[in-house]
Amino acid sequence: MPELSFDRNFDPAYGALVALAPGVRRMTAPNPSPFTFHGTNTYVVGRGAVAVIDPGPDDERHIAALLAALEGERVAAILVTHSHRDHSPGARRLAAATGAPVHAEGPHRAARPASAEEPATDAGGDLAFRPDVRLADGALVEGEGYALEAVATPGHAANHLAFALAGTPLLFSGDHVMAWATTVIAPPDGAMADYMASLDRLAARPETAYLPGHGGPVTDAPAFVRALKAHRKIRERAILERIRQGDRTVAAIVAAIYRDTPAALHGAAGLSVFAHLEDLVGRGLIGAPEGLRLDGQFVPA
Known part of the structure; x- marks a missing residue:
C-alpha cells in the first residue's frame, strides 16, 4: 500500500515572484492559517x-505586490480553480486593475442542496463570484507561449478545476491535491464521492x-x-468500524479516531468524517x- 507523507517545507517569500519552471512563477498571498498553510499560491x-491563476483573497497588498512584480508585462487572463474566499475574491481586484477576463467553471454552488436543519458549512464560499468566461472540462485558455487545459476536479468544491499546462508535466491542482496536508x-459545499472520483481522474492523466x-x-504526483486515495479508504474503514462499535455521531467518531490530532483541528476532522x-x-x-446532518445520528445499514 502506498505510504502517505507530507512535505511542510515551504518558504512563502511574501511579495516576491518565485520562478518554479520555464514560464511559471509563484507569489504567495500573506493569508496564513491552519487551513491555508503559509497562504494562497498565486x-x-x-x-x-x-495568465494569472488564483489571485487569492481580497487583499489589496497582495494584488499590488503582484502588479508591481509584473511591471512591464500584461495580465491577459485570470483563471480561478474554485470559488473559496482564499482563492477567488482577488480576481475582482485584479480584473478591475487590468481589464483581464476571469475564467472559471462557474459561480459558487454546493455539491448538493442543504436541508433546512443542516448547519451551514460553506462559510468559506465566495458567493459573489461570477466569472466572465465559464470553462467546461477540457476547455483551453491559450496565450503567448502557453495553453492551459481545464480539468474538472469537483470534491473540495463543486466548481473546482485543475489546470494542465500543455507540453509540460505540470498541473495546477488548486486545493484538490496538496503536498502539505490532506x-x-x-x-454540502463539497462531496467525498466527487473527490474520490476526481482523484481517479487525475491518476489516469500524464502529469x-x-x-x-x-x-x-x-513532486511525484x-x-x-x-497514497491519498489509500489514506481515505483507510479512514473510511475506520469510520465504518466505529459505527459498528456503537458510535453514532461525528463528535464520537472524531474523539475515537483523531485522538492524536490537536483539538484545534477537530473541527476540520469532523467535516472530513x-x-x-x-x-x-x-x-x-x-x-x-x-437525514444528513453534521449533528445527526448514523447507524449500521
Missing part, C-alpha cells in the same frame, strides 16, 4: 502577456508534478495521488435516520 504563467471536504493552491509542489459518512450513506453502507 501562479503566473507565460511571459509578457501572462484536503478538507465539507458537505507528474502538481503546483497546489497552498504549500510546495507535489501519481504516487502521491495513489461527515463527508465520509455522507458517502457511506449514499452507497447504502450506513443509515442516517435523521
Whole structure:
C-alpha cells in the first residue's frame, strides 16, 4: 500500500515572484492559517502577456505586490480553480486593475442542496463570484507561449478545476491535491464521492508534478495521488468500524479516531468524517435516520 507523507517545507517569500519552471512563477498571498498553510499560491504563467491563476483573497497588498512584480508585462487572463474566499475574491481586484477576463467553471454552488436543519458549512464560499468566461472540462485558455487545459476536479468544491499546462508535466491542482496536508471536504459545499472520483481522474492523466493552491509542489504526483486515495479508504474503514462499535455521531467518531490530532483541528476532522459518512450513506453502507446532518445520528445499514 502506498505510504502517505507530507512535505511542510515551504518558504512563502511574501511579495516576491518565485520562478518554479520555464514560464511559471509563484507569489504567495500573506493569508496564513491552519487551513491555508503559509497562504494562497498565486501562479503566473507565460511571459509578457501572462495568465494569472488564483489571485487569492481580497487583499489589496497582495494584488499590488503582484502588479508591481509584473511591471512591464500584461495580465491577459485570470483563471480561478474554485470559488473559496482564499482563492477567488482577488480576481475582482485584479480584473478591475487590468481589464483581464476571469475564467472559471462557474459561480459558487454546493455539491448538493442543504436541508433546512443542516448547519451551514460553506462559510468559506465566495458567493459573489461570477466569472466572465465559464470553462467546461477540457476547455483551453491559450496565450503567448502557453495553453492551459481545464480539468474538472469537483470534491473540495463543486466548481473546482485543475489546470494542465500543455507540453509540460505540470498541473495546477488548486486545493484538490496538496503536498502539505490532506484536503478538507465539507458537505454540502463539497462531496467525498466527487473527490474520490476526481482523484481517479487525475491518476489516469500524464502529469507528474502538481503546483497546489497552498504549500510546495507535489513532486511525484501519481504516487502521491495513489497514497491519498489509500489514506481515505483507510479512514473510511475506520469510520465504518466505529459505527459498528456503537458510535453514532461525528463528535464520537472524531474523539475515537483523531485522538492524536490537536483539538484545534477537530473541527476540520469532523467535516472530513461527515463527508465520509455522507458517502457511506449514499452507497447504502450506513443509515442516517435523521437525514444528513453534521449533528445527526448514523447507524449500521
